[in-house]
Amino acid sequence: MFDVAITNGLFFDGSGAPGAIRHLGIRGGKLVAISSEPLEEGAQQTIDAHGQWVMPGFIDMHTHYDAELVAAPALRESVRHGVTTVMIGSCSISMVLSGAEDCSDMFTRVESVPREHVLPLLQARKHWNTPADYATFLDSHPLGPNICSFLGHSDLRVAVLGLERAVDASVRPSDAELRQMEQLLEQALDAGLLGLSSMTNPWDKLDGERQRSKSLPSVYAPWREYVRLNRVLRKRGRIHQGAPNLVTKLNVFAFLWESMGLLRKPLKTTLITLMDVKADPWLAPILGPLTRTLSRLTRADFRWQTLPVPFVTYADGMEFVVFEEFPSGEAALHLASQDLRSELFRDPDYRRRFREDVDKRFGPRVWHRDFDDAWIVDCPDQALAGHSVGELARARGMHPGDLFLDLLVEHGPRLRWRTMIANHRPKVVEKLVAEPATLIGFADSGAHIRNMAFYNFAVRLLKLVRDGEARGQPAMPLEQAIWRLTGELGEWFGVDAGRLALDRRADLVIVDPQHLDAGLEAYHEDEMEGFDGLRRMVNRGEAVRATLINGRIAYRDGEFAADLGQVRGYGQFLRAG
Structure with missing residues (x-):
């Protein structure tokens, strides 16, 4: 039967x-x-x-x-x-090697899961600090779906250097420390982990009080550190999952170079993310075919991650990672207290800087900063729901940045709004999901x-x-x-x-x-x-x-x-x- x-x-x-x-x-x-x-x-x-x-x-x-x-x-x-x-274990953030507080501080602000929930959980239940012990934990845990894991490069750096040194731009790991990183990566691969995940985009920031608002540790690594770790991955036939620096975008070519198979074994490399970003509408239609052609000519094994849906996002006030993209947004998110943020939002000099950041039309960005596409979906003042911030600002004769800050002072995180950041053109999305240089993913589930x-x-x-x-x-x-x-x-x-x-x-x-x-x-x-x-x-x-x-x-x-x-x-x- x-x-x-x-x-x-x-x-x-x-x-x-x-x-x-x-x-x-x-x-x-x-x-x-x-x-x-x-x-x-x-x-x-x-x-x-x-x-x-x-x-x-x-x-x-x-x-x-x-x-x-x-x-x-x-x-x-x-x-x-x-x-x-x-x-x-994506984006350099795994919970394999480092202590509970370090793992929490690397994870919670970047991934927008409240620290007050994550830190006590890890303090109570994280009893492993080696790849073998982590694999044993997963083997014995009552899993729902199957689990595969990367070793996060930020996790690896903190385990070897400590959190303070791992986010100090002046620190360069010694040869002994690099050998220790290689050995821990080898142990992770021996335990069955997929490979290494990294992060070179400086917008992703630490939570907590010890090193608050520093970028993730992986961001501070010199490229020679990546090269050393990539040799381990290439030798073992494993994967490097990464994220390019969205400020310059130039290190995409460094990732591609590392993936190439010219006179060596190709390195499987996947980067986030290829979507039709409203802020750069010219990029998506050319980037897929370009990387596919370069990969074919150089024997690289390089794939972008892509998502087959409109990238519609919501936010409670300013609780959203896109505000890390520009200085005035970083300054606000550095403050954990809503009272301190409201005081900042009232400051005339800050309001001027925020307007300048919103109006800036050139430079690196993911969020388009168009307040006509910032739709209020919920608010204590229900008369605002269904309207865009830009629409309301014009009706009141205000700059949309000023009105947005006023709404945050009045309502804080109770102001819920949405915007479409990417994948707004269905025909382009259809091409992206059929592009051989992409893998279907980047749901950021959890x-x-x-x-x-x-x-x-x-x-x-x-x-x-x-x-x-x-x-x-x-x-x-x-x-x-x-x-x-x-x-x-x-x-x-x-x-x-x-x-x-x-x-x-x-x-x-x-x-x-x-x-x-x-x-x-x-x-x-x-x-x-x-x-x-x-x-x-x-x-x-x-x-x-x-x-x-x-x-x-x-x-x-x-x-x-x-x-x-x-x-x-x-x-x-x-x-x-």
């Missing part, structure tokens, strides 16, 4: 092959039957997937679940949307909990493709889209995920195409499990009918398995290599 039988579904194996009607049998966590004819054996549980798509579970390649999985390992908001494998929610990015890519088919202009065939979300990622990252075949682990999702609709884009909030009532933005929708992890039904028809996140037997720590 099968543990689970799935009948009559349009089956895709994650290889890029077209789908076919198949009947599946699962036993002992593995797929043991794939048949064009009805299964003769019985099953303890049967799912009739008539009219639905059956495919490998989705892979979320860029998340910041590092803290959440400690408190609530079910990671329900991803499982709800068919994700069966997530990758953590982070920016009040700013954005892209947990369902995978089904939204399927919607994009299905909508294109309905118009007669598909961005790509459906089977290619599924491969991009599953098999391509598993193969590129070198982990056992993303494919369905006989005697392989049965991680799969059943999608109802009739529910690939506008409901996937709706705004929702919910409590964050394990964080004492903390609320975050989430996704809903009914496109995913069932998610199976290791052959067990983790989610079905809107309900989670009662023991998900409570017992072992669902997700596993997936070791690279």
